[in-house]
Amino acid sequence: MTEPTTTERATEPMTEDAADEPMRAPGASRSGSVGRSLLKHVLLIAASLAMIYPLVWMLVSSLRPTEVIFRTPGLWLNELYVDNYIYGWTALARPFDWYIVNSGIVVLGAIAGNLIACSLAAYAFARLRFRLKTLWFAIMLMTIMLPYHVVVVPQYILFNNLDMVNTFLPLVLPKFLATDAFFVFLMVQFIRGIPTELDEAARIDGAGHVRIFGQVLIPLMIPALATTAIFTFIWTWSDFFTSLIYLTSPDMYTVPIALRSFLDATSGSNWGAMFAMSIVSLVPMFLAFLFGQKYLVKGIATTGGK
């Protein structure tokens, strides 16, 4: 774990594809015969199919009547049965877009909170010298590994006393206080890779910390901010536990809780509608994955490296 490797990785961690090329001995790849390479691809394709089949099957099944779902393991569609979507959209107390809006509010709030609070803390840890910094930094690293359940009971009691249960505040407010330390760490790693000469140049021009942070570093941190935003989106959109304990009134349900209530509303028997709304809930995550994949990969590779 030499310094050059760290810096190297942090400065260009978000440039895709170049990193897809592994460093290897020239000719090492040619040591395997064509047959072996073919065998490998067969293996990988089989594994890919096994991994992805359930997802594709759910998508196809969402366009089938429930009784057909239960006797058709294949992917062939004779007709597009969109009734599942129509019925599913209106099966709960509110139309499904209501829950999508709820989830949207929480997700946007969480993203804004994480971007602002985590980048502020990261600037302090990466660039400023202050008393007890090592101690705070160590505490910050440890909170990444702290199980949420250890703090959730008193947090719940706190929000309950503040009359904030059944509002979105318990889901959003902590993000504005950088409780997702993982992202603080991710940004610290990233800022460390930005040459300090840029800060120095700005300082000589008379810039203070606020300007160095806002005008020099933030524009350079876009890839790290994108990684944070996409991870926050996917994790908050699919978060179930926090919504489950804080949002008990049906009007406040987010998408995961609404989906869950299908199990009770239709006594878990209308699989067509359940699949249809499940697909609806997965589409935003899938799009975030599709367009944000390079940031996700780089993000966890940067923090996950040795």
Place this chain on the structure above:
Amino acid sequence: MSAISELSKLKTRRARTPEERAAARKEAGRDNKAGYLFLLPWLVGLFAFTLGPMLASLYLSLTDYNLIQTPEFIGLDNYARMLEDARLHKSLQVTFTYVVVGVPAQLALALAIALLLDKGMRGLAFYRSVFYLPSMLGGSVAIALLWRQIFGTGGLVNQVLQLLGIDATTGYVSDPDYALWTLILLHVWTFGSPMVIFLAGLRQIPGMYYEAAALDGANKRKQFVRITLPLLSPIIFFNLVLQLIGAFQSFTQAFIVSNGTGGPSDSTLFYTLYLYDRGWANFQMGYASAMAWLLLVIIGIFTAVNFFAAKYWVFYDD
């Protein structure tokens, strides 16, 4: 560099002479105000939502508290009750099985696939996306619902088995012998995110090591055991620690698959499910706090054992 190696590095940094420390303190004075201003939101969050609640839950674990009446101090009664709570013991057994089987299985698969992929091969980006996607979606309610169907009586698995001429009618999610294993399988299915970390680690291994080994006549297996494994060991360790901590806290999948009951016969009663049941279905906040602290201690012990064992198998090349 991961959070974990940063932490171990901090420990070594602490050894300084008094003069150095004095100099450092003088130096540190420079940005004190700005430092704490930028850190302020995080500091408030730390005390309001992390350290404060931790202390509060430690105190609550010594009380009987139902959210309405004031907490009544009962000493260690909650902990004593835990010793005799059969459902708690069952939930520990379920969770340990899930962690001890699921985590190594998932990591082994992640490593195996990463090794197959790390060759600058054709289709690499495609394979990586396909394997990574499930780990992004796997924690969602939608996937848990899908699992409930797939492993139900008339679900996809049995349909396929019937196509193969097997008379399969077991409802795996409703059979205590199988239900937990469907969740372990779901965990293994999400191997994509450790796989991506392994891929990044494999790319850090200089190609010249393999070149030199090949010149010395080392075969692939020997290269794997002598070069890949030791140089990858810090990353295996990182994945192991994080996945263990994560697996202990699994909740959503078991909750959905059993519709909140942890059934059948408590066979999927994850520790967190039982904690939720005590705290939010029965309003035993004191007992739930005691359970939360036990969870912290258990995860702490597992992590400490890991860090201790790491001395013997994790190799740092600097």
